[in-house]
Amino acid sequence: MNVLNRIPPSFGRNLNKMNRRFFLFNLFFLIELFFYSIYKFLTYPVFKSFKIVKISLDNLKEGVNEFPENSIIVLKKGKDFKVLSSICTHLGCTVKFISKNNYFQCPCHRSIFSINGDVIKGPAKKPLKELKFTIRRGFLIIKA
């Protein structure tokens, strides 16, 4: 018996439906992928990273100064300054200074960072990001 005789006559039509469905599914997937790529491109952090924060030197006390509204930590030791981002390098929560232990702790997954921003305990693997700044006319100008 010929093998072709066993194939039902509706086989070709079903195959066409499947191909059309498969084609439309892939077309919609590609359209979604296209718009998602544009969205990700436009919201890439490069375009958000030009925020400038100005803090008066008179407002800074010796030691740790936290500015959670700008996600900034300013460390002052005499006339030396160091500016850190308070955004945890694990998943982006805001770390808080625990003065009795002299370290920063993330409330989300309990990562601990030293006063210089180095990782003491994970899950975070990278230190807190150090931010560039300049001092001009009594203000700390930070590129956050």
Ligand code: FES
């Ligand atoms: S977000 Fe900070 S430890 Fe996970």
